[in-house]
Amino acid sequence: MSAAEELEAGGAPTNFDAMVKDMVRLALSSEYARVPIRRADISNKVLGERGSKQFKVVFEQAQRELKRRFGMEMVELPAREKLTITQRRAAQKTEKPSTSSKSWVLSTTLPQAYRIPSILSPAKAPSSKAESTYTALYSFAIAVISLNGGSLAEQKLERYLARMNVDTQTPLGKTDKFLQRVCKEGYLVRTREVDGGEEIIEYTVGPRGKVEVGSGSVAGLVREVYGFGQEIGDSDLEDDGEGGIRPTQVEQSVKKDFEMRLRRTLGMQPLRDRRAADANGVDAGAGAGADENEGRRRSSRRPAAQSESDESD
Incomplete structure (x- = not known):
């Protein structure tokens, strides 16, 4: 039986148990201070010299504890982009530029219904x-x-x-x-x-802005500012069956045009492609670009906007 299995089975506290707890504390304190959870800090403050080979198993168990007890998970930050000419030249000199940032932030795993300001x-x-x-x-x-x-x-x-x-x-x-x-x-x-x-x-x-806010939240903000409420959906094209007033064709056309322009500006997947993917049973987030996994990658400190209820996984 592995150390992780012993922990879940309620065995006596072990050195592994202590490392998991220390990693959870490090994650919570780092997020509170808005500091990335860095691999180097995990090695120095949690694992030490003896536990250096246990990073994967400690990380996975800490993830389970964060989800079960706090409704959070560690999400890796994207690597910083090479924006200036100097940065690009330096990257070209590197044989295999790293695509991993080796840094994480906490993101909520709460269901969409609980991502509200009161919670x-x-x-x-x-x-x-x-x-x-x-x-x-x-x-x-x-x-x-x-x-x-x-x-x-x-x-x-x-x-x-x-x-x-x-x-x-x-x-x-x-x-x-x-x-x-x-x-x-x-x-x-x-x-x-x-x-x-x-x-x-x-x-x-x-990197934190992309994970914590992202294009999905930006789109929700723009919809609220322009008074469109939420992303257009198939329900906008059907009668609600309860005597509700259906939007006029002009209103539908304006809202569709607004949504297409918004998604194009933010580099998000076109609405028609998302609907086609949904109809075929394909993950609409795959290859979507900027809004990929936007519902999952929501910071633990920020509730998702009400206008983004269909952005979650």
């Missing part, structure tokens, strides 16, 4: 207001960058944030302080490059 409420440190304000602002920043093709010049992003009064009416301090924080925590990535003697500074969506 997944903002943290109370430093205060619920400060936490919810910060969540709203980095989600907004990720949305405007995603809607502008995935990158945005620094001056343009600062103009967007100025319209939100980031430097005057939020508990986050000045705009530059906010941008430093979101870059440090991986929501955004700031790149600086000199082209023809001209300095170009741009922002792109960072």
